[in-house]
Structures are given as structure tokens and as C-alpha cells.
Amino acid sequence: MDRRAFIKTAALTTASFGFPTIVPASVFGKEGATAPGNQLIMGCIGVGGQGVYNMKNFLGFEEVKVVAVCDVDQKHLEEARDLVNENYRNRDCASYRDFRELLARPDIDMVTVCTPDHWHGSISVAAAKAGKDIYCEKPLTNTIAEGRALLDAVHEYGRILQTGSHERSRQNARIACELVRNGRLGKVQTIQINLPCNESHHLAILNDEGDHPPKPIPPELDWELWLGPVPHTPYIEKRCHFGWRFVMDTGGGEMTDRGAHVIDLGQLGLGTDHATPIEYEATGELPKSNLFNTYFNFKFECRYANGVRMIGTSQEPRGVKFIGPDGWIFIHVHGGHLEAEPASLLREKIGFKEIHLGRSPGHHRDFVNAVKTRTQPMAPVEVGYHTAVICHLLNIAVQTGKKLQWDPVKEKVLNCDEANKLLARPMRSPWVV
Numbered sequence: 001m002d003r004r005a006f007i008k009t010a011a012l013t014t015a016s017f018g019f020p021t022i023v024p025a026s027v028f029g030k031e032g033a034t035a036p037g038n039q040l041i042m043g044c045i046g047v048g049g050q051g052v053y054n055m056k057n058f059l060g061f062e063e064v065k066v067v068a069v070c071d072v073d074q075k076h077l078e079e080a081r082d083l084v085n086e087n088y089r090n091r092d093c094a095s096y097r098d099f100r101e102l103l104a105r106p107d108i109d110m111v112t113v114c115t116p117d118h119w120h121g122s123i124s125v126a127a128a129k130a131g132k133d134i135y136c137e138k139p140l141t142n143t144i145a146e147g148r149a150l151l152d153a154v155h156e157y158g159r160i161l162q163t164g165s166h167e168r169s170r171q172n173a174r175i176a177c178e179l180v181r182n183g184r185l186g187k188v189q190t191i192q193i194n195l196p197c198n199e200s201h202h203l204a205i206l207n208d209e210g211d212h213p214p215k216p217i218p219p220e221l222d223w224e225l226w227l228g229p230v231p232h233t234p235y236i237e238k239r240c241h242f243g244w245r246f247v248m249d250t251g252g253g254e255m256t257d258r259g260a261h262v263i264d265l266g267q268l269g270l271g272t273d274h275a276t277p278i279e280y281e282a283t284g285e286l287p288k289s290n291l292f293n294t295y296f297n298f299k300f301e302c303r304y305a306n307g308v309r310m311i312g313t314s315q316e317p318r319g320v321k322f323i324g325p326d327g328w329i330f331i332h333v334h335g336g337h338l339e340a341e342p343a344s345l346l347r348e349k350i351g352f353k354e355i356h357l358g359r360s361p362g363h364h365r366d367f368v369n370a371v372k373t374r375t376q377p378m379a380p381v382e383v384g385y386h387t388a389v390i391c392h393l394l395n396i397a398v399q400t401g402k403k404l405q406w407d408p409v410k411e412k413v414l415n416c417d418e419a420n421k422l423l424a425r426p427m428r429s430p431w432v433v
Contacts, residue, residue, distance in 0.1 A: 040371060043068040043102045044112045045123055047080035050137060051114030057364040059087045064368060068094040070102045074220035097222055099123050103130040110371055118230050118250040121146030121433040128153040133371045137164040139256040140384030144392050145424030147385045149433045154381045162367035162377040163384030165264045169360035170336035176329050177269040182354045184345055185324025191266045192321040193312035195259055197296040205246050206296055208289035212236045229431035246292040253294025256391045262333050264387040266310060266320045273383045276390050277302035280404040282397040295398050396422045
């Protein structure tokens with residue numbers, strides 16, 4: 001129906017009830033309002049801590065309308081639904097325990113995927129197949145094989161995906177990476193990754209020696225759906241919310257948690273968003289726990305095909321240092337504060353004909369803009385995939401105790417069959433990626 005026909009129909013309808021013909025400006029997108037046809041309809045899958053944080057950001061955009069939330073924990077679900085309803089001053093937000101029901105809605109344009117890591121791949125692939133654009137938390141997937149499946153699905157179904165690697169949207173990070181890529185340090189041969197593991201939750205996991213007997217499943221939690229594709233295990237409280245990060249079935253520990261942020265900035269500064277190192281060597285410390293089995297206090301070294309080395313330690317502060325013959329630049333994670341030697345490097349200007357990385361309006365806004373314009377966001381699927389590959393291969397190098405030779409074209413380890421078996425994991429039926 002065109003605008004003139006709409007007005008005529010509205011006039012006839014309202015006249016029959018004796019009301020004046022008043023058509024809100026928002027119907028036509030006037031007075032700064034967003035017309036309904038221009039709204040982006042969103043569903044949010046996984047609405048715990050990070051999921052609610054992301055959802056609140058999207059609720060702040062006029063052209064975005066959150067209409068549905070999904071979580072296997074009824075408490076999370078109700079709190080998120082109430083937040084949405086309060087934001088819009090209505091009771092219209094739908095709630096689902098099963099993500100498949102949300103994805104089946106034809107009115108939803110885009111989704112957030114903010115579940116534990118072991119669900120990222122399956123849900124995001126299903127979302128791409130359902131024609132939804134995707135904001136997926138980092139690490140993009142919990143295995144390399146899942147990452148490849150998601151990358152292929154995003155391309156096959158023509159979707160926009162933003163990985164939640166929000167550190168690369170910080171202005172200071174982009175400035176620092178422009179300086180590196182335009183040769184202000186000379187030819188960079190080394191970058192240093194700092195991953196300290198001394199926060200209270202790190203120490204609690206490292207020193208956990210207690211028994212973790214199974215407990216009754218809380219009535220608000222669908223434990224079977226929470227587990228999904230990973231092997232069945234009895235409910236243990238500390239295995240679930242937050243603690244899942246430090247159980248290898250469901251997360252990759254500090255390497256894929258904070259490591260994904262720091263290594264991602266290293267990739268941006270080196271200009272290797274579409275590549276990975278070809279050699280990996282790493283050690284790490286296991287907790288004392290009989291529950292938690294991911295690594296801490298890493299020492300690692302990777303080598304890119306061009307000879308650049310990525311060296312990692314657990315020293316403070318958290319961040320990445322680019323080192324060249326003419327100086328160094330350090331990006332702090334989180335916060336984006338910069339340090340440099342000489343300090344004058346930070347006053348350098350990038351010339352018109354030099355490499356420019358652009359500026360982000362904010363990671364969530366950048367995703368919305370990319371969906372509207374069908375252009376790539378700051379952290380598209382290729383970025384999330386390659387950063388995750390590095391993190392997973394470093395974990396695998398620790399697990400195997402081997403120096404791994406990686407073929408990025410064949411996407412396989414050339415010198416260790418044991419490592420290749422860890423690139424994918426069996427998925428519990430009926431779940432697939």
C-alpha cells in the first residue's frame with residue numbers, strides 16, 4: 001500500500017468510529033522518528049550478564065526494536081523480558097526457553113548470541129540459515145571446526161555477523177594500530193601478549209580443591225538444554241553460570257576469554273585479520289580442581305609466515321605491545337589507554353595516502369549500521385574466526401605439549417595427529433553445527 005492509499009484507508013476507518021483523522025509522524029519517519037518499515041527487529045539469545053549488557057545497548061537505538069528474549073534459565077529470562085517491557089512501556093516482549101522457537105519467527109531481522117561458548121557455533125549457524133544477522137560474543141566458537149562451519153554459513157546465506165571483540169572498536173586501539181601499520185615503529189618483528197591471571201576469580205579457580213558433588217537441578221534451569229551439544233554430566237553449580245569458562249567442554253579458559261580480546265588487537269595491528277600464525281608452542285598451569293580444567297599463567301610463542309613472532313606471558317598489565325626498531329606501542333585491555341616509547345609516537349599524524357582503519361561509532365552501533373547498509377562491521381566473521389583459531393591452537397599446544405605446525409590453507413596441523421583430533425569435538429545428538 002502506498003502512502004496516499006494508506007491515508008485514504010486511515011481516514012475511512014477512523015471516520016467510521018467518529019474520531020479525527022490523525023496519523024502519527026512516526027508512520028512516515030518524520031520528526032526524527034523511525035518508520036515501522038525501517039525498524040530492525042531483534043531477538044536476544046542468552047540474557048545473563050553479558051547478554052543483558054549487550055541487549056541494553058541495542059535497546060538504546062531508536063531504529064532497533066527488541067521483541068523477544070531467550071534463555072534456559074527462567075530467572076534470566078523473566079528479568080530480561082521485564083527490562084525490555086519497561087524500556088518500551090508495554091508488555092509485548094515474548095520469551096522463549098528454546099532458541100529454535102525464536103529463530104522461527106519471520107519478523108526477526110537480527111539476533112544476539114550471548115550464551116556460553118559451547119552454544120555459539122550451533123545457534124549462530126542456525127541463525128544464519130534462518131536469515132538473521134548476528135551479533136555473537138567472542139570467542140566466536142568453541143572449536144576451530146565450528147568456526148569454519150559458521151564462516152561458511154554466514155557467506156552462504158548472505159548474513160552480517162559482528163563478533164563481540166569490542167576492544168577493536170576503541171578509538172585509541174585503532175589509532176595505535178594505524179601507527180604500527182604505517183611503519184612508525186619500523187618493521188615490527190615481535191608483539192608481546194600480556195595475559196595476567198591474578199584476579200580474584202582466577203585465584204579462586206586455580207586454588208579450588210574442594211569436592212563438587214552433583215546437586216538437584218534448580219527448578220528455573222533447563223539443564224539438558226543448557227548442556228546441549230556437550231557430553232551429559234550431572235548438574236554442578238560451579239560448572240554452570242560463569243564457571244563454565246574454565247571447563248574445557250564449555251569454554252576455553254583465560255585464553256579464549258581475555259586472550260581473545262588481546263590477541264585480536266595483535267591481529268589488527270599486524271594487518272593479519274585474514275591470516276594466522278603457522279607455528280604454535282605453549283605451556284600453561286592447570287588448576288588443582290577436579291572440576292576446572294582450563295589453563296592459566298601461559299607462556300607461548302607463535303610465528304607468522306612472514307617471520308613475525310607473537311610472544312605471550314602472564315605478566316601485567318593486560319594488553320598487547322608492538323615492538324619495532326624505532327620504538328614500541330602498548331595498548332591496555334580493557335580501557336584502551338596507550339603507552340609508547342618514545343612518547344612522541346602518540347602525537348604522530350596519519351597522512352592522507354597512508355593506511356586508515358576508520359573509526360567506530362561504538363561496537364553495537366557499528367553492527368546496526370552494518371546491517372542497515374549491508375557492509376562489513378569492525379569485527380566480521382573472518383576476524384572472529386581467525387582470532388579464535390589462534391586461541392584454540394594455543395590451548396591445543398598446551399594440551400599436547402607439542403610445537404604445532406599449522407597449515408592455514410588446509411586448516412590442519414601438519415605434525416601432530418593428536419592435535420588434529422582436538423580441532424573438532426563430537427556433538428551430542430540431536431545438535432549439529
